[in-house]
Amino acid sequence: MSFDSLAIDVKDLTKIYPGAVRAVDGVSFTVQSGTVFGLLGPNGAGKSTIIKILTTLSRPGGGSVRVAGVDVVAEPGPARRMIGCVAQQSGVDPIATGRENLTLQGRLYGLGGRRLRTQVDDLLERFGLSEYADRPARACNGGMRRRLDVAMGLVHEPHVLFLDEPTTGLDPETRKELWAEIFGMAAVGITVVLSTHYLEEAEELADTLGILDRGKLVAMGTPAELKREMHGDALRVELVEPPGEARVRSALSCLEGVCDIVVAGSGLSARIDPGTATAPVVLAALESAGVRVVSLTLSPPTIDDVYSRHAGRLLCGMPEARR
Amino acid sequence: MTAGPVASVVVQSYHLTVRDLRNSLRQPSYVLAALIQPIAWLLLFGKLLGPLLEHGSADGSYLAFLTPGIVAMTAVFSSGWAGMGIVAEMEHGTLNRFLITPVPRGALVTGRLTQQAVVVLGQTLIVLAFGLALGARFSGGVLILVVFFACVLLGALSVAALSNALGLVTRRHQRVLSVGQFLLLPLAFLSEIFVPRDVMPGWMRAVATVNPVNWVVEVGREATRGDVGWAGVLDRTFALLALTAACAWLSAMAFRHYQRQV
CATH class of the missing domain: 3.40.50.300 (P-loop containing nucleotide triphosphate hydrolases)
Structure with missing residues (x-):
């Protein structure tokens, strides 16, 4: 060099x-x-x-x-x-x-x-x-x-x-x-x-x-x-009412390509890969678990996501949830 | 590089001194205090203690006796707060900015000390002018007067270097101020600034003998006499030189300490 x-x-x-x-x-x-x-x-x-x-x-x-x-x-x-x-x-x-x-x-x-x-x-x-x-x-x-x-x-x-x-x-x-x-x-x-x-x-x-x-x-x-290294897209789902967190987790954690599941109030966020193919699967799983959905947004990874993943500990105050 | 290392220190010290002096002149309160305080001391202490001690100097006038003392006191006190300048420099971020430039580290120290020396020189001239106007006489000749000036500057630089060291280590205005006051007030009063040696109690005489502020005063008193005691003057001058060197070394150590903590 x-x-x-x-x-x-x-x-x-x-x-x-x-x-x-x-x-x-x-x-x-x-x-x-x-x-x-x-x-x-x-x-x-x-x-x-x-x-x-x-x-x-x-x-x-x-x-x-x-x-x-x-x-x-x-x-x-x-x-x-x-x-x-x-x-x-x-x-x-x-x-x-x-x-x-x-x-x-x-x-x-x-x-x-x-x-x-x-x-x-x-x-x-x-x-x-x-x-x-x-x-x-x-x-x-x-x-x-x-x-x-x-x-x-x-x-x-x-x-x-x-x-x-x-x-x-x-x-x-x-x-x-x-x-x-x-x-x-x-x-x-x-x-x-x-x-x-x-x-x-x-x-x-x-x-x-x-x-x-x-x-x-x-x-x-x-x-x-x-x-690009973030693999997949950020999924945000707005729910009709606050779901039981355990119920959501049991419905989604077995699905392939879904990780970083966070439930807060009547909102749910997760990272899914590949985005467009996995989103319908997530919707179906939620429906069959009896969790009613208001809206769903899918966004490509932002620099915020990158930062949260690597140094997010101090940002969100949740030690392991985002990793 | 166009200049050798020594030339570079001299040139950069000059630029930094000019900048310090210019900044000082822009602060009217500083200028007023620096000029008026020594005159106020001369007049106040002259009027206060004069009636009690009208036998101090050769011609019997207390003001004539007091003048060299006030010169020394002014020099030492105005240098006692020199460290405040370094603390302000840290707070403004200018010290670190200077440290990132290729300016010789020595110039950062000598620049500040030169500025202090110029201020003290100005104050000395003002006190002497007032003293002369009020009847003080320097009968010892030009040479002893020059030596006295040198001793005043050495005393001032020692104190300024110590104050700078204090500023670099504590990084607080309050510390520089309180430690300066704590040390300098007793040193001023345990000396022959205000009273001749023969009216002091024995222990105070002993302290005055090893008090650097008093060395400056003693040299000043010699300048007022017709027959200068050169042996004593040289002793005091070399002692002040050694002290200045020691204080400069301490100041350099403090500077290194600061750089390690950055």
Whole structure:
């Protein structure tokens, strides 16, 4: 594998915090140059820790990390020049102006002179920050501040940009604007690593997704691949009255291709494979067990289903029901 | 890379110092406090204690006696809260942002300390100007005055480095503030800032002898005398140098500790 095409190469990454907390536990993945990689997972899954290690902020306990071909542990200096980062917490200096924030950021990368001035002006323009260029950043609202954060991450034209939950707390409009920016970056060849707990965002933006749970990478692939792996469709049945759960289970559990049966109130959900062929069988079985049906919907797997399957423990609070 | 590692530390410290100073100047309450407090101390303590102690300095004026003391006190106190700046830097996320850039780690420390030194230098000049206007005289000559300035800065940097270390380890404004106050108030009062050594009780004299704040004051007092006791001045200066080095080392350790916890 050549470094030209691999922007990130992580092998057996481990991080143990004091108190023996395994924040990251044997994670391996690669990211192709110019693509968007999404790290998806519940809070505390290890997303931020992985980003901190990849951006040289935190040192790994074990494993190897290469960014743009550079070993970030052995050569943090050269690695830092390749990397831009927008941390989960804003890094904007609230007392300094937008221009000052951007200029200092450029200086810290050794830029200066006319080149830096032009670069700062361009970024202010591109991110719609001209109005705040010469006002203290604390005057910015959350969306503006986030845009300034992203602009600061780009001032030295990094090869790889890390965005740790970049749209958390933003209104939908600002979020969409930021998405457009992220697409734009990938289009000009910048590799983007994005962590998020918004499923829609991950599916929309990421070429490849990694799902993290408790420090382990539990699934990885393109959104389409991940959905295909779900085997079959989600079935939802609306019943006339709440059925006895035991009755429903005994009617359905013997059927082939039916799993993940959940009964809640007068609703019933299950995963069936193959979808269209199995649905009539389920209906017939329910009828013969005396369970009356109001409606039935069948939907192809969504990224929500994928997520619930791999990391759903924290989402639905039902330890085994969805597995 | 265009610059060598040392040049890079110097250049980046400069950029960070300029940024810190600019930010400080934008906070009017900070500027007012930094300028007015030392003058208020000089006048208040001068009026309060003057009538009791009109025999302290060579020419008998208490204000002349007090001026070098207030210089030392101002330097040490304004540096005692330096760690608050580091805590604010953590809260704003700027510290971590700086750590992700290739900026030399040393520049992050020296930048803050240089800013503190500039502030202390400004405060020193203001106190001296007021002192001179009110009758203080520095008869020891230029050289001892320069050494006094150096000792003021060394004292200030020691305290600032310790305060930074405290900020990096505790990450709390409140801790930096309370520990700073807890340590600095006694150090200020167990010194010759306000009273000459001969009116102190024996135990207090013993404490003052090993009190770094007092070393700065002693050098300052020498600057007011016609005949400077250089041997004592050099002892104090080297002691302050050693202390600054030790505090800088502690600060660097605290910085490593912070980086491990990120």
